[in-house]
Amino acid sequence: MELSTIDQAAFIYYHFLAIFGFPANFLTIVLLSRGGCGLSKGITLYLVGMTTTDLLVIIFNVIIYYLLCYYFPFSPLDYTSIYSINEVINYMLIDCSVWLTVAFTVDRFVLICCQELREKYCREKTAAVVLVTVCVVSFFKNIPLYFAYEPVSIINNVEWGAHFKPTYFTLPGWVTYDWLSTVLNPLLPYFLIIFLNALTVSHILMANRTRLALHGQHNSKNSDDPEMKSRRKSIILLFSISGTFIVLWMPYVVFFLISRITGSLYDPDQYSDPLHIADYIGDMFQLLSSCTNTCVYALAQTKFREKLRNAIMYPILAIIRSAK
Numbered sequence: 001m002e003l004s005t006i007d008q009a010a011f012i013y014y015h016f017l018a019i020f021g022f023p024a025n026f027l028t029i030v031l032l033s034r035g036g037c038g039l040s041k042g043i044t045l046y047l048v049g050m051t052t053t054d055l056l057v058i059i060f061n062v063i064i065y066y067l068l069c070y071y072f073p074f075s076p077l078d079y080t081s082i083y084s085i086n087e088v089i090n091y092m093l094i095d096c097s098v099w100l101t102v103a104f105t106v107d108r109f110v111l112i113c114c115q116e117l118r119e120k121y122c123r124e125k126t127a128a129v130v131l132v133t134v135c136v137v138s139f140f141k142n143i144p145l146y147f148a149y150e151p152v153s154i155i156n157n158v159e160w161g162a163h164f165k166p167t168y169f170t171l172p173g174w175v176t177y178d179w180l181s182t183v184l185n186p187l188l189p190y191f192l193i194i195f196l197n198a199l200t201v202s203h204i205l206m207a208n209r210t211r212l213a214l215h216g217q218h219n220s221k222n223s224d225d226p227e228m229k230s231r232r233k234s235i236i237l238l239f240s241i242s243g244t245f246i247v248l249w250m251p252y253v254v255f256f257l258i259s260r261i262t263g264s265l266y267d268p269d270q271y272s273d274p275l276h277i278a279d280y281i282g283d284m285f286q287l288l289s290s291c292t293n294t295c296v297y298a299l300a301q302t303k304f305r306e307k308l309r310n311a312i313m314y315p316i317l318a319i320i321r322s323a324k
Helices: 005-034 041-071 080-113 115-121 124-148 172-215 220-224 226-262 274-288 293-300 302-323
Strands: 153-155 158-160
Touching: 005 041, 005 274, 005 293, 005 302, 041 080, 041 124, 041 274, 041 293, 080 115, 080 124, 080 158, 080 172, 080 226, 124 172, 172 226, 226 274, 226 293, 293 302
Parallel strands: none
Antiparallel strands: 153 158
């Protein structure tokens, strides 16, 4: 199968995501589930949920959707029914990943900024309810998509491929559904995360000035303040995860807004079209966000970094011992 230059670049890129993302996310899930990373049970549950959805995005959206469909053309994966199911799963997993990041941001916002509410909200039970709710809502939200596709071709009474029916872009019901989906992902969660982080930063700056005034400290002596240490750890974890999300989703959101506002379209066969290239880059960065959490945890959490180092070194040391 001949690939254009942009397709070749994306093809290599998706191999990298699969090779790195699958073991990284799987190892992160194992280490976080075992505990001992210095995190509360509630926040650990959020992180495990986010990493699990990221792992599933790698499996369904990268390995199955992009790689296996290339290596095995005209396989059962290309049947219209299976292709449509895989599309629904992909959209559902992306929704889960995005909204769990929002839920995590809300949890950290409540912890840092809402003292009266955090004892009731920032708990393992609340995290479990939020995780289940996000997954269930994402599942039911994307079920209608299965009925929005039709086969690309029919060969020997077998339906192959899938693309949106023309009525998806004209019927009021489908148009309304498309716009609601657009608002729910990526627009609302993206700007919610930016808004909550802005409020968190504002609250932190005001709280720090207040504590410095109360303690009469105008230098770095507040480094021994336990409240400041706890807040600093929460801030590092929050900004590492949500900041990475904002940066990696920015190309996708910018392209999305430009294409929707201007109504610009591109010819899929015109590979040098800037809009076509921008669309590819947006998808590539968006999927990269499913591989970065391990790096974020390693940079932000000392105990997780130690556990990760031990997990990586264990098989190497075992091989060296057996060789001796």
